Amino acid sequence: MKNVDKTPDEYNQMINQFRPGKPKIVNFLQAYLVGGLICGFGQALIEILQLLGMPADEASSLATIILIFLGALLTGLGIYDEIGQFGGAGSAVPITGFANAIVSPAMEFKSEGWILGTGAKMYIVAGPVLTYGMVTAFLIGLIKTIFKF
């Protein structure tokens, strides 16, 4: 028998390509469940804050801030990644997933230093999101101002 020239990690990577993944319909339902629950929780937060006497727009701003905080904290504790294993896009798409996309690389690249590691790499996903969002918003404003539609 020929000797195997692969490390266990390489071997796993090799066979993973051929291992059938979860069926797509299961991914769909899991993403629906997790994403729906996060959004439902967000709505519940907004309604509780309004019951406490907060005006509607402030309540939704504060709810967003709370969700971002929870997303960041759960990522720090290692819990959000486990939710992500199950929920896929259901955990990536809500604002908590945006917080996760900032914290994960920020922790991961600490070893490369506070400036070029954490400080720079925390924007690896947030950077493109903000750049394309800001430029699109600006262009829409420009077009609307010029053509007054």
Added chain:
Amino acid sequence: MLMILKAFLVGGLICALGQVFLDNTKYTPAHLLVTLVVLGCIFTAFGVYDWLLDFSGAGVGVPVSNFGYILTKGVLLEAKRDGLIGLFKGVLEVASAGISASVIFGFLVAVFFKPRK
């Protein structure tokens, strides 16, 4: 209670469609988030996003496409008030709270926690 159910149904649907995007293309979650934010901007331009927010609240308020909404909302508000200079002043006006919170909490959590592997 009805709004919570609607938020679940609409928000879940957006996430599930995002999963379809990931499962059937070679794109990464980063591509998905950028696409959603740009779509959020465009839907806001045509007034669709306001309608969706009235209908399902956090169902479209929590998905990241809401960043597109608040960025565009700020631009349109300020553009109406200040004209051209408002296009620049407005971008981060409504979005400021969410973006600041993301950067500040994101950084602080990264300072105090270690990655688990």
